[in-house]
Amino acid sequence: GEEHYNCISALHKSMRGSDENASLYWLARMLEGGEDPLYVARRLVRFASEDIGLADPLALTQAVAAYQGCHFIGMPECEVILAQCVVYFARAPKSIEVYRAYGNVKECLRTHTGPLPPVPLHLRNAPTRLMKNLGYGKGYKYNPMYKEPVEQDYLPEELKGTDFFKERET
Numbered sequence: 548g549e550e551h552y553n554c555i556s557a558l559h560k561s562m563r564g565s566d567e568n569a570s571l572y573w574l575a576r577m578l579e580g581g582e583d584p585l586y587v588a589r590r591l592v593r594f595a596s597e598d599i600g601l602a603d604p605l606a607l608t609q610a611v612a613a614y615q616g617c618h619f620i621g622m623p624e625c626e627v628i629l630a631q632c633v634v635y636f637a638r639a640p641k642s643i644e645v646y647r648a649y650g651n652v653k654e655c656l657r658t659h660t661g662p663l664p665p666v667p668l669h670l671r672n673a674p675t676r677l678m679k680n681l682g683y684g685k686g687y688k689y690n691p692m693y694k695e696p697v698e699q700d701y702l703p704e705e706l707k708g709t710d711f712f713k714e715r716e717t
Contacts, residue, residue: 559594563594584626596645598646599641606639669684673685
């Protein structure tokens with residue numbers, strides 16, 4: 548019932564708050580109460596990107612490994628795998644930078660009026676002669692061929708200068 552959602556919320560918020568003791572408590576309460584360990588593992592995969600993100604890019608690897616470990620061996624043996632992952636996440640630095648930036652991109656798409664801007668010609672592949680004649684790929688700079696970073700626009704003209712990593716005004 549509702550306690551299922553209350554417990555996963557408490558686990559999530561305890562890890563977010565870096566409280567490893569409370570995180571273990573809520574994990575054990577769920578598992579000892581019969582919760583599906585794969586449900587918990589799926590929530591940990593989400594937490595790895597949503598709450599830890601780029602502050603510790605290995606968190607996602609930890610979460611996916613925990614999910615796979617739980618899938619391979621099941622309960623009760625997989626409880627220690629989940630416990631390790633939960634403590635790792637509680638101790639990990641946190642960052643919601645990517646989560647917010649992606650939200651900003653979605654908001655940009657939702658609030659756009661009219662047709663979405665086309666992909667700039669220089670970013671389009673040109674597998675046919677017709678496409679090449681139409682200018683597809685013309686002027687594209689293949690970064691690995693340059694020693695220094697190249698100056699090149701990757702967003703449509705209408706979005707030039709947009710930085711989704713900065714807070715958007717509401």
